[in-house]
Amino acid sequence: MEDGVGGTSGRDWAQPDLHLDLARALDRACFDFVLMEDSSFVPDSFGGSMDYYLERAMRASKNDPMPLVPLMAQATKHLGIVPTISTSFYPPFLLARLMATLDLMTGGRVGCNFVTSTAARAAQNYGYDDHIEHDSRYAMADEFVEVCLKLWASWDADAIVMDRDRDRFVDPSKVRPIAHKGRFFTSRGPMNTAQPPQGHPVLVQAGSSPQGRQFGAHHMDVVIAAYSGVDQMREFCADLRRRLVQFGRDPRSCKIMFVTSPTLGETNAEARERYERKQIAANASPELVLARMAGLTDIDFSQYDIDAPLADFKTNGQQGTLKQFLAQGSTLREVARNYRYGLDHLHGTADSVAGQMAEIMEEVGGDGFILTGTLTRRYIAEIADGLTPALQDRGVVRTAYEHAQFRDNLMAF
Numbered sequence: 490m491e492d493g494v495g496g497t498s499g500r501d502w503a504q505p506d507l508h509l510d511l512a513r514a515l516d517r518a519c520f521d522f523v524l525m526e527d528s529s530f531v532p533d534s535f536g537g538s539m540d541y542y543l544e545r546a547m548r549a550s551k552n553d554p555m556p557l558v559p560l561m562a563q564a565t566k567h568l569g570i571v572p573t574i575s576t577s578f579y580p581p582f583l584l585a586r587l588m589a590t591l592d593l594m595t596g597g598r599v600g601c602n603f604v605t606s607t608a609a610r611a612a613q614n615y616g617y618d619d620h621i622e623h624d625s626r627y628a629m630a631d632e633f634v635e636v637c638l639k640l641w642a643s644w645d646a647d648a649i650v651m652d653r654d655r656d657r658f659v660d661p662s663k664v665r666p667i668a669h670k671g672r673f674f675t676s677r678g679p680m681n682t683a684q685p686p687q688g689h690p691v692l693v694q695a696g697s698s699p700q701g702r703q704f705g706a707h708h709m710d711v712v713i714a715a716y717s718g719v720d721q722m723r724e725f726c727a728d729l730r731r732r733l734v735q736f737g738r739d740p741r742s743c744k745i746m747f748v749t750s751p752t753l754g755e756t757n758a759e760a761r762e763r764y765e766r767k768q769i770a771a772n773a774s775p776e777l778v779l780a781r782m783a784g785l786t787d788i789d790f791s792q793y794d795i796d797a798p799l800a801d802f803k804t805n806g807q808q809g810t811l812k813q814f815l816a817q818g819s820t821l822r823e824v825a826r827n828y829r830y831g832l833d834h835l836h837g838t839a840d841s842v843a844g845q846m847a848e849i850m851e852e853v854g855g856d857g858f859i860l861t862g863t864l865t866r867r868y869i870a871e872i873a874d875g876l877t878p879a880l881q882d883r884g885v886v887r888t889a890y891e892h893a894q895f896r897d898n899l900m901a902f
């Protein structure tokens with residue numbers, strides 16, 4: 490679950506309590522995982538100033554998700570916990586060791602959402618003049634994951650022998666350097682901690698450009714996509730499964746999940762009213778959508794006539810997202826009004842929405858949904874205690890976890 494526009498924005502935003510309530514609720518509801526989105530910059534791409542974003546708490550203030558991982562793990566028993574990291578800014582050794590430690594400490598319950606980061610401002614926070622070019626970022630991300638996988642495998646699973654008789658804690662024959670020298674990274678290895686219990690953490694990513702899809706198909710256990718139409722979702726599934734086969738992988742070895750943010754009500758009429766109210770609010774402020782998109786693409790949409798035909802926009806940021814955005818109309822006002830983030834139009838009673846979700850997933854051939862939305866306790870309760878039991882009644886989600894570790898649960902259902 491990620492923050493929507495406006496962030497969590499409560500008085501206690503810096504405290505972990507809301508996130509811990511979320512984790513407990515999702516664990517009780519037997520979710521696969523909770524994903525914590527992240528970025529590391531304050532945008533100023535809309536109107537050339539940070540004001541618009543800061544005043545609305547868009548992307549800042551935002552804390553690093555990593556410290557929440559052990560806290561959430563302590564509050565839960567089975568839920569997978571997936572922080573986001575940037576392959577453009579983390580050194581692979583640092584990330585591999587951090588995730589191995591977390592996987593060891595949680596008994597195999599962590600994953601990692603790999604993003605390449607999209608903003609020049611983020612790159613400048615890490616010492617670059619500008620951001621690395623989009624396709625090179627994905628080449629870099631691919632090698633980043635390759636180095637991490639080598640590091641996680643640099644200790645055999647049975648390297649720690651704790652053999653008192655032979656006075657040996659680790660069997661040295663089961664630990665070796667990786668000696669990686671590539672195009673972007675060099676790392677000698679081995680890691681200085683044991684192999685993570687899952688072999689490696691669950692690997693997740695959400696890039697939707699051709700390069701993003703290729704990266705996903707090469708390495709990932711989970712790929713997430715945000716499409717607002719069933720045809721696009723079906724095309725994405727077929728394309729990704731084709732790419733998996735090209736990498737010699739079982740097309741079912743990677744779970745494909747789609748973004749949705751349903752609106753629930755006690756009755757269908759109440760849900761429709763809530764949904765329509767959200768639509769009216771969104772249509773009344775197209776600049777909110779344009780500012781959000783400016784933060785993802787580094788394009789200052791405030792400089793363009795909102796009612797003129799669309800210019801030939803190009804981005805070094807989120808290319809897949811920009812492409813979908815611009816396909817929604819012929820002026821900025823139209824695309825802002827028509828823009829949908831994933832399947833955000835589903836509404837009705839819990840039972841009705843559960844039925845729609847089951848039907849769509851059957852039709853597109855995917856593996857599940859990732860639920861997003863502004864994080865509030867009301868939304869958590871609606872999803873975990875309202876929608877989930879309705880999905881369980883239909884037999885389309887689990888009613889109990891079968892395994893101790895995250896990947897085993899993920900692949901079992």
Ligand SMILES: Cc1cc2nc3c(=O)[nH]c(=O)nc-3n(C[C@H](O)[C@H](O)[C@H](O)COP(=O)(O)O)c2cc1C
Pocket residue numbers: 525526527528573603604605606607694695696697698699700701702713714715748806807808809810859
């Ligand atoms: C559900 C979801 C979560 C995402 N989380 C993040 C995130 O936390 N940080 C980030 O920089 N990008 C995030 N992204 C953006 C993707 O990593 C990617 O940049 C985007 O989908 C555009 O694809 P492309 O980079 O292949 O053009 C997310 C995308 C989706 C659909």
